[in-house]
Amino acid sequence: MSGKTLAEKILSDKSGDDVRAGDYVEATVDTMLTHDITGPLSFQTFYEVAGEDASPQNPESILLAIDHHAPADGVQAANNHNILREFGEKHGVAQFEVGDGICHQLVVEEGFVKPGDLVIGADSHSTTFGGLGAFGTGVGSSDLGTAMATGELWFRVPETRRFEVTGELSPGVYAKDLILKFIGDVGFAGATYMAAEYTGSAIESLPIHERIVLSNMAIEMGGKAGLVEPDQRTVAFLEAQTGESVELDPNLYSDDDAEFASVERYIGEEIEPQVSKPSNPENAVSVSEVAGTSIDQLFVGTCTNGRYEDIKIVADILAGETLAQGTRMVVVPASRRVYQKALETGVFQTLIDAGAIIQSAGCGPCAGYHQGVLGDDDVCLATANRNFPGREGSMQSQVYLASPATVGASALYGEITDPRSVESKLNRHDDYILSEVQR
Ligand SMILES: CC(C)[C@H](C(=O)O)[C@@H](O)C(=O)O
Numbered sequence: 279m280s281g282k283t284l285a286e287k288i289l290s291d292k293s294g295d296d297v298r299a300g301d302y303v304e305a306t307v308d309t310m311l312t313h314d315i316t317g318p319l320s321f322q323t324f325y326e327v328a329g330e331d332a333s334p335q336n337p338e339s340i341l342l343a344i345d346h347h348a349p350a351d352g353v354q355a356a357n358n359h360n361i362l363r364e365f366g367e368k369h370g371v372a373q374f375e376v377g378d379g380i381c382h383q384l385v386v387e388e389g390f391v392k393p394g395d396l397v398i399g400a401d402s403h404s405t406t407f408g409g410l411g412a413f414g415t416g417v418g419s420s421d422l423g424t425a426m427a428t429g430e431l432w433f434r435v436p437e438t439r440r441f442e443v444t445g446e447l448s449p450g451v452y453a454k455d456l457i458l459k460f461i462g463d464v465g466f467a468g469a470t471y472m473a474a475e476y477t478g479s480a481i482e483s484l485p486i487h488e489r490i491v492l493s494n495m496a497i498e499m500g501g502k503a504g505l506v507e508p509d510q511r512t513v514a515f516l517e518a519q520t521g522e523s524v525e526l527d528p529n530l531y532s533d534d535d536a537e538f539a540s541v542e543r544y545i546g547e548e549i550e551p552q553v554s555k556p557s558n559p560e561n562a563v564s565v566s567e568v569a570g571t572s573i574d575q576l577f578v579g580t581c582t583n584g585r586y587e588d589i590k591i592v593a594d595i596l597a598g599e600t601l602a603q604g605t606r607m608v609v610v611p612a613s614r615r616v617y618q619k620a621l622e623t624g625v626f627q628t629l630i631d632a633g634a635i636i637q638s639a640g641c642g643p644c645a646g647y648h649q650g651v652l653g654d655d656d657v658c659l660a661t662a663n664r665n666f667p668g669r670e671g672s673m674q675s676q677v678y679l680a681s682p683a684t685v686g687a688s689a690l691y692g693e694i695t696d697p698r699s700v701e702s703k704l705n706r707h708d709d710y711i712l713s714e715v716q717r
Pocket residue numbers: 315316346400401402403416645
């Protein structure tokens with residue numbers, strides 16, 4: 279038998295079987311998350327499967343977040359929030375409030391994931407946790423409800439499509455540019471039901487918050503998961519974040535003789551800053567191809583690039599400057615701790631002085647619900663992950679996707695701008711540990 283990929287190893291471990299791509303498994307789930315949109319239906323399925331008086335198998339493995347319509351933007355959202363609160367209280371489940379942050383960020387910050395775990399979420403960006411060497415994947419609400427009842431879920435073991443980046447990334451080029459490039463190259467469905475795996479020296483040298491960006495957007499090429507092999511940096515990050523010691527299973531890597539669906543090879547130094555044009559993340563081009571495109575709104579946030587390090591990159595560029603005339607910038611931190619940190623360090627003051635709007639932690643206008651919805655003629659440059667028609671508002675509006683550095687540089691001129699033109703202001707931040715920041 280051939281060796282195993284990281285995905286095959288994790289699903290073998292969680293099912294107790296020696297499995298390969300294509301096999302079906304019943305696997306034990308370590309962490310499950312749901313939120314104010316998918317929670318109510320998950321709970322309904324849970325009660326149908328487990329019975330009206332039942333409790334979840336492992337209440338401590340569940341995380342509920344009020345993040346999508348938070349604060350409530352209407353009566354239905356407010357009622358959904360109450361359904362989450364009630365379920366959380368009744369079953370002793372960790373339930374995060376309005377303003378605490380985006381579910382995916384909370385899983386990472388609150389110690390709900392470690393390398394080798396199997397994490398499911400009733401949200402498509404649950405691939406995020408692959409950045410920490412966990413098999414994270416999005417599932418439907420009914421699957422989530424079933425897993426809450428049984429502690430398990432079935433999976434078809436995915437094939438692995440590998441993205442190998444040697445060398446290192448140049449100044450002004452970040453994980454966001456890498457993932458946009460990958461998606462552009464393989465297409466929107468290029469890794470459908472596969473585990474995307476990111477490897478090579480340029481990936482190994484990335485801080486955890488950037489690895490998470492690669493995993494988070496695996497779903498934008500159809501990926502079932504997006505994995506980075508965990509290492510000592512992963513361990514150090516999690517230990518600092520949680521205050522607990524983390525054991526790294528030395529077997530959590532893809533074997534040399536594992537079978538891959540394909541291996542795409544890149545040289546880090548050759549990657550340029552990328553921008554995905556409307557209205558699909560796969561429309562990625564080098565920034566030079568769209569430089570000069572006029573922008574109305576800049577959006578900094580989301581589970582992809584709403585972390586402290588991302589917001590700081592934007593603030594580094596805007597320090598002492600003001601937004602270009604006629605543009606507006608909406609900043610939505612990914613969590614309350616990110617908010618606090620940006621407040622304490624003056625990052626928010628810098629952005630406010632530049633003319634930005636700071637909003638409470640959550641999804642913000644990412645999926646077009648509130649807090650910065652776009653009108654018909656609006657053009658937005660966002661650090662987000664999706665730019666489908668109507669994603670952030672009107673079906674006629676246009677959304678371009680880019681890194682925080684490209685958004686920051688573009689804010690200075692009101693048009694898409696190569697971040698390398700402000701090279702002296704560009705930084706690559708190591709991971710900030712938010713465990714000591716109050717929530
Ligand atoms: C609302 C939710 C189900 C959805 C998802 O699963 O991705 C949202 O988070 C998104 O990004 O579009």
